[in-house]
Amino acid sequence: MQTLACPKASRLTPTLLALALALVACRPDLPIPEARPGFMTPPAGITVAFEPEAPVTAAPRVLRLHVAAEPALDEARLFLVRGEVRDSHLRQIEQDDVSKALAARFVPSRTWREDDGSVVLAPTAPLDPGETYAVASGEPKASLPFVVEPAEAAPLLVRVWPPVEATGAGLFGLYCGEMTLPEVTFEATLAPDGPLGAFGRGIAPAGAGGACLRFVGRGLAPPDGGPWVPPPVVWLPGLPWPLRLDPRPFGGVNEDVGEAIEGPLDPGALVCTAFEVPFGPGCVEVEDDRLLGRAPEAALLWGIAGEGLDVVMTTGKNERFVLKGLPAGKDITLDVTTIDLRGREQRRKFSATTLTPMPHVVLNEVMANPLGPEPDQEWVELYNDGAVEAALGELVISDIGGETVLPGIMLPPGRFAVIVNETFVPDDEIDVPPAEDAIVVRVPALGKSGLGNGGEIVRLLDMRGRILSRFPAIPKPKAGQSVARRSPDAPDGVSDSFLLAPPTPGAANTASFP
Incomplete structure (x- = not known):
């Protein structure tokens, strides 16, 4: 067990000192x-x-x-x-x-x-x-x-794994916050009369998750099966205040925990396509500054470290994900750790060569049911999330009503383009007008006779018919309500990447996401 130092009063403001003393009695050896x-x-x-x-x-x-x-x-x-x-x-x-x-x-x-x-x-x-x-x-x-x-009284580490709905999960838990934590290892016993385990920083030793604490149970779980709760508070060296731990209980399993953790990981077979390469138990398509990934059948916790990344994320069955922030046009190596619901770990190295900088045009927001007349006031917002400008003339917008070939306009990186009908009125005094710096692109018609109001799928294609970006079929929006993407790099095929929201044509989406 590592010896931990009690914080010195001189390092705290009077308010924080009073708070720390009120929160917990400090034991420098625990x-x-x-x-x-x-x-x-x-x-x-x-x-x-x-x-x-x-x-x-x-x-x-x-x-x-x-x-x-x-x-x-x-x-x-x-x-x-x-x-x-x-x-x-x-x-x-x-x-x-x-x-x-x-x-x-x-x-x-x-x-x-x-x-x-x-x-x-x-x-x-x-x-x-x-x-x-x-x-x-x-x-x-x-x-x-x-x-x-x-x-704000004290930092709370939220348990990101196992998921809330998981049943029969093993005795592995990961708690994450917003601040980088010091390297630490210490033992703890779950209550009441639960199994002994150890806390440490990161998803695995020397792995991703510098803002996370992991708990790994040891030995034979007690036969009563829990549920057991973690300690409510821990002190870490170098921090002047304690950390609160998410108190969600462990369900417990009547088995040898050590054997469960060391067992093989079987997330389900995943066959990579011609554009993909294996990435741990999943597959990714390598682009310039990002990887476009697909998860396997099993729910997994991921830790990805290297090349400036320190990512902890979770995926469900066949879920898609995006890893962004890689150096473009470089040889890269990543440490990829995955953990399943029973706490079984798989750790592999991933090596690839990223592409040179490229545009990334995405469907960012769609207004199919405006307050004003239809189809005149309908619009589709595009955003270039890449590092170089994009030629819109090489792209097609498709929905249930038909296809719209875009004109030969260049979209700079970090800019929005609002695609509208020729009859669109920017300020009709009813709908939200496009932002002043938005690029407004007029086309003869969006779709065959306008965009469908029933929450139909909208796609962005290249001239070869390859899908570059897609909006899912969601519940029908109310009049004056748009469908917005959580962020430009939020992946397609993930339910919480999109929601119904107040419109922001030509500007960043500002709606709150759960």
Whole structure:
């Protein structure tokens, strides 16, 4: 176990120092502090303590609640509730007659009893910043409200693997944030009475994921199968504040965890096309500054490092992805690590030669159902995401109504082109006009008789008929609503790459994506 230094007070502002002291009691020899907070006793007689220690006006977003009562506490009637709890709510809990409205406010939690008779109540999702919650007990009948700290109080590492919906996953977890973490290795035990494991930086030793912590279980998993929760907080060397860990539990598997991790990875066969080359268990098409990839049948966690990349991503069945930021016209080597739902790892080197700089024209936004007259006010927005200008005269827009051959106009890198009908009115006082610096390209007609309003597929083709970019079939947009791409490099064939949004013709898409 690595020895960790307690942060010096001189490195903190007074506010951060006060916060750090309130968050957790520092143990310089442990990355996971041993919290022994004092108990708070509300008038009704139960006692509650936060782990890590904090005031009721600034409870941690990730925490465990230690609850005790005299003569005894009924853990089956103990809940964490969003919002205020009144006497009528406590009577419902006491009488085991909980309304649907109250049950909907219960926070998913894991509970277990300690040797001293107290009960640990561990929420299995981060609490919302600034919101009020309450510990509610039906036996004895009592409650204690508290308010959660603001979001910026301490960094939260979100668990990116395994997915929320995964069942029967092995004891491997990856937690990622926004800041680069120091190299670290330390052991921890999942609670309650779960398996021992080790934390370390990155998806694998010396692999991708400098902003991530991995957890790998060791030995034989306990026969009860969990679920088990990770520690709520860890200290890392060189950081003046603790890191909160996403509290989602591990489901647990009744098997030898070490054997599961070392077993072969079988993501399903994937045959690369004539334009592709193998990339770990997937396939990629090598371009200039990017790789256009396809994942295999199995859901996978990926870590790609090298050539300035440090990428951690997840893919579903046959999902497409884009790796951008490579040097153009160079020999490259990447370290590619994949991990499946059971924690089994595969690690390979990938070598290729990238192409010289080239244009990358994509369908970025489509307005098929304007507020104004159709097809006059319909438009398709293109964006050149490449490093050199593109000749639009070599491209065709296709939808269910027909094809539109574009005129011989050059689209510089980093610029938008709004393709409109000859009858288009830029400022009809109803629809959003194109941005002032947008390149407006008029064509005789978009499609045979306008774009379809039913959310049909729209494609961008080259003169050989090869698909360069595609918008999926999605629910019919409302009048005045466009279909937008999350970002110019968001891949086709991925559901969350697109959404219905307020239109931004000739400008970057500004809609919020989930």
